[in-house]
Amino acid sequence: MEERTAAFRLITGPEGLREAARALAGARRVGLDIEATGLSPLDARMRLLQLAAGGETFVVDVFEVKDLSPLREALEGGPLKVLHNAKYDYSFLLAQHGIRLSPLFDTMLAAQLLDGGEQGPSYSLEAVAGRYLQETVDKTARREDWSKELSREQLEYAARDAAILLPLHERLQELLEREGLGPVSRIEFGAVPAIAEMELAGIRLDVRRWRELERVVRRRRDEAARRLESHFPQPEGVLPLEGLGPRLNLNSPQQIMEAFRSIGIELPDTRMWTLLTVDHPAARDLLEYRELQKKLGTYLETYEGFVHPKTGRIHASFLQCRVPTGRLACTNPNVQQIPHEDEFRRCFVAGEGNVLVIADYSQIELRILAEVSGDPGFVEAFRRGEDLHRVTAATMFGVPKEEVTKEQRSAAKRINFGLAYGRGPRSLAAQLGTDEERARRLIDEYFATYGRVQRYLNETANRALKEGALRTLSGRLRKFGRTRGLSSAERGALKREAMNYPIQGTSADIAKLALIFIHSELRDLDARLINCIHDEFVVECAEEQAEEAASRVRSAMVRAGERLLKRVPVEVEVAVSREWRK
Known part of the structure; x- marks a missing residue:
């Protein structure tokens, strides 16, 4: 059975589905969208499948037409499927109907690529269609109940969502090719099935081990807190009564700074980089406390709640x-x-x-740095299969490679990665546990060894300031917005980001x-x-x-x-x- 209107055909039976399959078979591209009763195929049901092609839009009531196999040939091959946030639709069709969509074009990902990392206010279909087609998409019906009998407004809304994808695809495809983003867009669209299926598979958490680890880490956190408090004198007139809990709010920067002042240490702030420069066990204990508290609050106390009751896995x-x-x-x-x-x-x-x-x-990332800089020392070390960190340490510390110590290799590793991320002497000094002057000498020695790396990093930073954009080896674009009239601090931050972008972006x-x-x-x-x-x-x-x-x-x-x-x-x-x- 099917219901015809000027906007769409509502399909509620197998014959209408076969007719839709015949129409799709000859199409070059298909606008595809679904409506569901919720956000996850593990908890919600797919209600509608909307397909727009050749001037027609089919709206399949999946509650009525439970077998979508007549569409399999067209959906798993054949015409290009144009979707918005394709991972969502892919997941429902695979989880509930065993259909793997291919090939794909995702209008949401396309819009994000065109923005070059400068995230827009919204990437909803409504927002993207407004920006690129100057068309309004009424999303009022989206908030209605899709699990019951559907209204005419809901069906028309669903049909419009599929139909608008075709002109949107045409416009976005044109812009992607004009901006040189065709190759990277094909990477992004090709990765959608892998990511969707990775989410559906989920990862298994051994809850018993996790709970035991939570108890262990909580005990360590409390011990670190007690050690930290022991460094500071008791307030005058206060007796250390057992069971009253800590005297110091370890999450209050003001109280922490006052406590350090009581032992003769003036802290400008309580940030990690500041504490790393303080040669006192209280600073180390505070850093340890914070790390353990983060592990408890961010991971150990929360992750068990994400285990899905049906699968026993985290999705x-x-x-x-x-x-x-x-x-x-x-x-x-x-x-x-x-x-x-x-x-x-x-x-x-x-x-x-x-x-x-x-x-x-x-x-x-270091191999990418060797690739883009062409530095012969970097390139040859990798071609010979050598340990780059050991090679770097031997050169910088003036010792044979076989005599490089563990500490020297560790320092070289931090420098290799740190400079690729645009770090300066202060940041590197904190990482290495040394002073800025020593860090500056190490940087000078490093760039004396790898001159082309220094030239590449400087040229990349300057190009970002001059042109306001950079690309990865696949052509992924990063736009930096306004680059003129920046303060010294803003220029420094932009240059650090620019140095690393082609490396980390190519890694992605x-x-x-x-x-x-x-x-x-x-x-x-x-x-x-x-x-x-x-x-x-x-x-x-x-x-x-x-x-x-x-x-x-x-x-x-x-x-x-x-x-x-x-x-x-x-x-x-x-x-x-x-x-x-x-």
């Missing part, structure tokens, strides 16, 4: 283009920022009969290519991506397929790196474990 949300560099961001919760210590990561485990394949790039491009390739390589295995932490990937697979999965993951990641890096080799380290640790 975080990954955001593709919210960060100017193009790196994936993560929320609800942020499983990219789990502390690196084994005691945290061992709480994330494989399911019964499975193992985790954990793979990460070896020094990918490689990571998203890797997501695409890994997702494709694992298709015929009992294996799936469950997490991505910038240049590290976690795959869960059947134990008997671990060796094959590990080999395919490594190959996919190397291929992704070699797509953009031509001067230096790409190396990937892979481990297999039942827990998320190497």
